[in-house]
Amino acid sequence: MTTEAPRTERAGILLVDDMEDNLIALEAVLGTLNEPLVRARSGEEAMKALLRQKFAVVLLDVRMPGMDGFETASHIKRLDQTKDVPIIFLTGAENDSGYAFRGYATGAADFLTKPFDPWVLRAKVNVFLELHRKNRQLERLLAQERRQFEILAGQLARIGEQVEQECPDTASPLRNQVARMRETLAEMRRDHSA
DSSP, X not given: OEEOOOOOSXXXXXXXOSOHHHHHHHHHHHGGGOSOEXXXXXXXXXXXXXXXXXXXXXXXXXXXXXXXXXXXXXXHHHSTTTTTSOEEXXXXXXXXXXXXXXXXXXXXXXXXXXXXXXXXXXXXXXXXXXXXXXXXXXXXXXXXXXXXXXXXXXXXXXXXXXXXXXXXXXXXXXXXXXXXXXXXXXXXXXXXXX
């Protein structure tokens, strides 16, 4: 199932090729992965899609009129929000090592020659989908950890204020312990923000 590039939390697969037959072939091979497949018929369309939506991987044809695959990849890798999206180049140029070298030089994760083995393509794309899922899961866990840290920091700040109010003796062991907790908290904040 192919969609226009809607705003969605679920990352999909961006298919970039100027030839309708190639897009149909990619959809047939990758449709069984049950992930959103988004078409782009040019480098310009690909960039617009990448700015609207997150993708787990981009399948990018090398030879396209206008902005070719290499130029498109260069633009993808230059932008902060897209620079980490893996790119698999697809080309009909058989055994042209210059294309492969240029593809890897522009940041490609892989390079396949058409006609490609459907099983190999599906397996490679599936690896990037799984990596994307794991990264998203890690991002959620880190965000949850940050929230919990901020809750703890707030609680420690309130305890510190209460101890200072109830224990006016600045040489008190309890006040010293609160001061050490604040120092530790400040160090933890620096570590979390790094």
